[in-house]
Amino acid sequence: MGPRISPGNVYNDISEDDPTEVYAALLDRLAALDLAYLHLMEGPDRSLTARLRKAWPGTFVLNPFTYPDASGPDAQTLVEDGSADMVAYGALRTGSPPFRSSGRKPANPRPAAAHPPHTAPPVRTRTENRWQPAPPSRR
Incomplete structure (x- = not known):
């Protein structure tokens, strides 16, 4: 560290x-x-x-x-x-x-499908080295 x-x-x-x-x-x-x-x-x-x-x-x-x-x-x-x-x-x-x-x-590279327009931005998890869609918002 x-x-x-x-x-x-x-x-x-x-x-x-x-x-x-x-x-x-x-x-x-x-x-x-x-x-x-x-x-x-x-x-x-x-x-x-x-x-x-x-x-x-x-x-x-x-x-x-x-x-x-x-x-x-x-x-x-x-x-x-x-x-x-x-x-x-x-x-x-x-x-x-x-x-x-x-x-x-x-x-x-970030797959285009992982971040379609007008959705939450992608997030990266600590355990995976690939893009994951952000969880849906609770509005």
């Missing part, structure tokens, strides 16, 4: 006065727990990422800040240069139906 942190991100109007100090203290405490990994959602400050990488003794998973673009294969250089042990990719790289830049079909 490992935590996912987002230092310096401004999602939902979050504002942190000193993310460097706060997250350095957090990593000191987390390191003592012998966790499997740390997953960092990078903000726009790459130097903060570098400082946190140095402070973390274990496996460091990085979701790089590439706004406004999506992370692509070039993010692999972050593993090669030691900035991360692994790079995390979002839905655009893991089989999301709209992703077609590789020219291949997605690894995890």
